[in-house]
Amino acid sequence: MNQILKVVVAGEVDAGKSTLIGRLLFETGSLHEGIVEDISHVSRSLGNSFEFAYLLDSFEEERQGRLTIDTTQVFCNAGRDKQLVLIDVPGHRELMSNMLSGSSFADTAVLVVDIQRLITIDTLRHAWILKFLGIDSVIVAMNKLDSSGFSRSGFTKASAQVSHLLEQNAMTCDFIVPLSARQGDNLVKRSKNMPWYRGPVLFDLLKAGFKKRAHRYFRMPIQDSYSIDNGEFLVGTILGGAIARKERVYILPSGRKCIVRSLRTFTGSVQRLSYPQSIGVQLEDGPGICRGQVMCKPPLPRIGNEVRVKIFCVSSLRSREHFTLRCAAQEVAARLADIDAVRNIDDLKPKNIPASFEPGDIIDAVIRTELPLVYDTLQQNNSLSRFIIHQSDGICAFGLVESKRA
Amino acid sequence: MADHDTYLDELESQSIFIIREAYWKYREKLACLWSIGKDSTTMVHLLRKAFLGKIPVQVIHIDTGLKFKQIYEFRDKYAADWGLNLVVCRNESAIHKDLLHTDSRFGCCNALKTEALKQLIGKNKYDAVFVGIRRDEHAIRAKERYFSQRDKDFKWNYAEQRLELWGQYYGEDRSDDEHVRIHPMLHWREVDIWRYIRRERLPVVRLYFAVKNSRYRSIGCECCCMSVRSSADSLNKIIRELETTRIAERSGRAQDKEKEYMMQKLRSLGYM
Numbered sequence: 001m002n003q004i005l006k007v008v009v010a011g012e013v014d015a016g017k018s019t020l021i022g023r024l025l026f027e028t029g030s031l032h033e034g035i036v037e038d039i040s041h042v043s044r045s046l047g048n049s050f051e052f053a054y055l056l057d058s059f060e061e062e063r064q065g066r067l068t069i070d071t072t073q074v075f076c077n078a079g080r081d082k083q084l085v086l087i088d089v090p091g092h093r094e095l096m097s098n099m100l101s102g103s104s105f106a107d108t109a110v111l112v113v114d115i116q117r118l119i120t121i122d123t124l125r126h127a128w129i130l131k132f133l134g135i136d137s138v139i140v141a142m143n144k145l146d147s148s149g150f151s152r153s154g155f156t157k158a159s160a161q162v163s164h165l166l167e168q169n170a171m172t173c174d175f176i177v178p179l180s181a182r183q184g185d186n187l188v189k190r191s192k193n194m195p196w197y198r199g200p201v202l203f204d205l206l207k208a209g210f211k212k213r214a215h216r217y218f219r220m221p222i223q224d225s226y227s228i229d230n231g232e233f234l235v236g237t238i239l240g241g242a243i244a245r246k247e248r249v250y251i252l253p254s255g256r257k258c259i260v261r262s263l264r265t266f267t268g269s270v271q272r273l274s275y276p277q278s279i280g281v282q283l284e285d286g287p288g289i290c291r292g293q294v295m296c297k298p299p300l301p302r303i304g305n306e307v308r309v310k311i312f313c314v315s316s317l318r319s320r321e322h323f324t325l326r327c328a329a330q331e332v333a334a335r336l337a338d339i340d341a342v343r344n345i346d347d348l349k350p351k352n353i354p355a356s357f358e359p360g361d362i363i364d365a366v367i368r369t370e371l372p373l374v375y376d377t378l379q380q381n382n383s384l385s386r387f388i389i390h391q392s393d394g395i396c397a398f399g400l401v402e403s404k405r406a
Numbered sequence: 407m408a409d410h411d412t413y414l415d416e417l418e419s420q421s422i423f424i425i426r427e428a429y430w431k432y433r434e435k436l437a438c439l440w441s442i443g444k445d446s447t448t449m450v451h452l453l454r455k456a457f458l459g460k461i462p463v464q465v466i467h468i469d470t471g472l473k474f475k476q477i478y479e480f481r482d483k484y485a486a487d488w489g490l491n492l493v494v495c496r497n498e499s500a501i502h503k504d505l506l507h508t509d510s511r512f513g514c515c516n517a518l519k520t521e522a523l524k525q526l527i528g529k530n531k532y533d534a535v536f537v538g539i540r541r542d543e544h545a546i547r548a549k550e551r552y553f554s555q556r557d558k559d560f561k562w563n564y565a566e567q568r569l570e571l572w573g574q575y576y577g578e579d580r581s582d583d584e585h586v587r588i589h590p591m592l593h594w595r596e597v598d599i600w601r602y603i604r605r606e607r608l609p610v611v612r613l614y615f616a617v618k619n620s621r622y623r624s625i626g627c628e629c630c631c632m633s634v635r636s637s638a639d640s641l642n643k644i645i646r647e648l649e650t651t652r653i654a655e656r657s658g659r660a661q662d663k664e665k666e667y668m669m670q671k672l673r674s675l676g677y678m
Contacts, residue, residue, distance in 0.1 A: 003413035032654035035545075072548045073541055075595055081413070083595075104571035223423070224430045228458055235458075237423045266455045276415055278422035280458045291430065314569055326574055386572040395569050 005078070005209050008087040008103045010130060011112030012122035016143045020112055020181035021074065021086045022052030024203065027188040030076045052182070078207050099126070100314065100398075103133055104386075108209045110202070111138045111173070112181075115148055115158050119165045125345050127171050132312055132362065134378055134400060137172045139205050146180040150193040169348075177202050215240035215275045218249075218297035219382060221328035225290055226280065233264055233280035234289060236329070239382040241297060242274035243281065252294045253303045253372040258283040292330050294374045294384070301376045301384055306337065306406035307367050309387075311399035312345075317357040317391055325367065327375060327387035334389075337368040337406075357397070366406040377403040414602050418452065421590040424552055424575065425456040428534060428588045429463070431576045435533035436588075437464040437493070439523075439678065442477045443625050444610050446538035447484075448599055449591055451608055453536070454488065465490045466526065466535070470518040471501045472627040480611045493530075497522035511630060512672065518627075520676045524560055527585055534586040537678050542595045543656055546669045550589055558583035560676025587678075596623075596655050597648040604641045615639050624656045 009017045025031050043051045076084040087106060089099040103109075109130050113123060130138060140162055148154045155178045166173050177186055178197050185191035188203040200208075218241030226233050243249065247260050263270050264280040273279045283289065294301070317323070325334040343350050345360040357363065376384040378400060389397040428436055438453060438461070440446045453461045467481055485492040500517040527535070541548040551567050553575040576586075594602075603610060613622045620633040621644075634653060638644040669677075 004416065029652070032652055035654060072545070073593075074548060075542055100569060100571065223426045226458060228460075233458060235426055235456075237419055264458055266457075266459045276412070276419045278419045278426070278456065328573065383573050388572065388574045395574075398569075398571060 003081055003210075004083050004085060005108065005206070006085045006087060006106045007206055007209070008089060008106035008109045008130070008135075009112060010089060010099070010103070010109055010126040010138075011141075012114070012117070012120050012126070015112040015114045015117075015123070016181045017112050018053035018088050019051075020110075020141060020143065020179075020187070021076075021088050022054070023181050023184050024086065024187055025074060025076055026052065027184055028077050028203065030074075078203075078210075082207070082210060084206055099129065100133075100312070103129065103135075104398075106133070106135060108206075109135045109138045110141050110206075112141045112143050113158075113162060114144050115142050115154065115178075116144060118158060119162055121347070124165070124169060124348060127166060127169060128345060128348060128362070129312075131169075131171055132310065132400070136170070137174050138166075139202070140166075140173045140176040141181070141202055142176055142178045143181050145178050145185065145194065146183055150178075150180075150185075150191075152194070152196040155197075175199065175205055177205065215382070217241050217299060217301075217380065218243055218295075219301065219376070219380075219384060220279070220281070220295040221330070221384070222289065222291055222293050222295060223329050228264070228280075231262075231282050232286060233282050234286070234295065235278070235280045236295070237278045238273065238275045239328075239384065240275050240380065242272060243279075243295075243297070244272040247297070249283070250296045250298070250300060251289055252296055252300065252374045254293070255303075256289075258285055258289075260284075261286075294328070294330070296374075301374050301380070302405075303372050303374050304406070305369050305372055307369070307373060307375060308402040308404050308406040309365060309367050309399045310402060311363040311365060311389065311397050313357045313361040313363070313397040314359055315394070315396045316359070317361075317389065317396045319353060319355060319357055321391065323396070324390040325369060325373070325387050326390065327373060328383045330373060332369045332371045332373055334367050334369040334373075336363070336365050338366040340364040340366075363397075364402075375401050377401055379403065411605075414598065414605060417594055417598055418455070418602070420593060421449075421452045422456040423573065424588065424590040425453055425536070427573075427575055428536065428553075428590075429457070432534045432586075434463065435531065436535070437466050437530070437532045438536040439538070440465050440467050440481075440490075440492075441538070441626065442467065442473075442481050442611060443538075444599055444603065444614060445540060445591055445594075447608065447610060448594075448602060449536060449538040450488070450490070451606060452590065460489060461491070463491070464493050464530070466493045466495050466523075468519055468522050468526075469494050469496045470522075470627050471496060472518070472629055474611070474613060474625065474628045474631075476611050476613055477625065480609070484609065493526070495522050495526040497525060514630075515672055515677060516675060519678065520560065520672070523678075524676065532585060534588055536588050536590060538591045539589055539678060540591050540594050540596070540599075544669055546673055547592075550592060552589050552592055554587040554589065556585050556587060556676060562674050562676065597645060600641065600645050600648060604645065614644065616643075623653075 011017050039054045042054055072088045074086050076086050078084045159176045163173050179186040185193055186201045219239040220236040222234050223236045245260055248257055261284045262282045263273050322333050322335050325332050339353050341364040343362050378385045385401045387399055388395050440450055497518055539547050551570045613625050616636045616639040619637055621636045622633050638647045
């Protein structure tokens, strides 16, 4: 059972994302008492009534401008031993990379929609990014029902439009909850203003998301090698499965087989270690093994020079030049071999292949690497299926491995 | 479930991963800030785990000269027990000016902590330092990244933070006069720290435990720390208290007050 569930709260500017999170914290008793006083004070000094969004928007510029600039993660109590990590992200187009920083590795998503505005292109963009990150079903929080008099027919009509639009973009919505984030209707407590709604409240839907995740196969990208007491220890974090003394492991991509001589933690040797520990391993016949290789047990991940991927550009990427691809601790030179499709997040329409991709371009392609790459598909849910791309001046794109082979 | 084992394992493992990435990138140009409080003491423990025993980088204590006596005793005992390569860093000229904190907390914190660190980074040429801050301590700290750049004036350009995803933390574009703050504890909560201290049987400064119905939840300079009413005189009681309290952890820390955006201003100048 996962004890931590990461929820990204997406949606367009002013849909009420920060307010929704602030109100959830308030109602679940996740706030300290001094904070509520401080926020009342700040709200008054800026001439507003109590502003839940200020709980998240902590920068002076954010409060005065009434907009979220950077992503924030906050903790929300969801019962004993359970924590929701709520991730607030900016809605603005120019702040896309902050949105991405916040959303990567989220387990699930809430898409906040303003009932007066419905799904705009900004909302669809966020939905596309979520889908890109591997989240293909969302909970829709239909917000600001107070502004439409909590009308049932208004909600029914809006819901039909929203689910239709999401389906057209290959997203499904598991639930649509009518709510007012500002007033707290149907967030944690059932709303008295909407007796016609009999579905679950948002908080209960989120709590139902705690479940087992698969981390079955033994994988350990080698991060580094430390000399301790005249022995060489390979260190890394176990992404799945377990490892024991005297077991045989494969070092990929070379395919070399080695026997585990000892397993070490800082207090001494142990017999067996498993996910999610960060460990040290000494191998029989281990010299020459270093960062960039991956220690595995069968079933082995894929190895190859051609990988089918989808890529999201955050700055310009020259389409014919080499770049550096980093996947877990692997770092290889690579280039785009075949480009199947390109579209930009601005209008979400297909476009021609440019000499240089620009921020917001989404590319379906096959990548050719100079050295073989060890990778998993998304089903394994680990960092071997995700990568970033560097080209001279920093990170310019990131991507995911598709399960279809190149 | 006894001490949330998988949960604590996940937190620990993520921190160790970050520590090892930082060391791979910066090697001996890296140092660790140890305030002797519970968080950075936990961080020092995580470094010992990450490096399988002996910590290969310098451990820095920024000493304002105003810390509690117990803090100094604790520092000297465990620096020896754990074989730390300890560097004590003091802004002597400011300490001798005989301070400030009564006139301006902002000026005092900035001179005795931020300036002291600046001097040391300038002298020892560190490329990166580990800092044990957590997102849940303060809304401003919640905005941080694991690897966070600072320019030569220590400025935190919070409006343009780098993309950080999928365990790819370090960047390539650091210029010589910048340094990187590395925050391996960012994802821990206060109660997680205490559960981990209990599980790992870590020592902590006694000031955290209640005497005569009062204890400290956050410690630093004696002059600027207020105790909270509490009868928690053991780890179990502290954990139970934190599971129910609504009082903010740093409510006793004078430099944290929301009203003047003091934390944002201190941090944009390089405060931890």
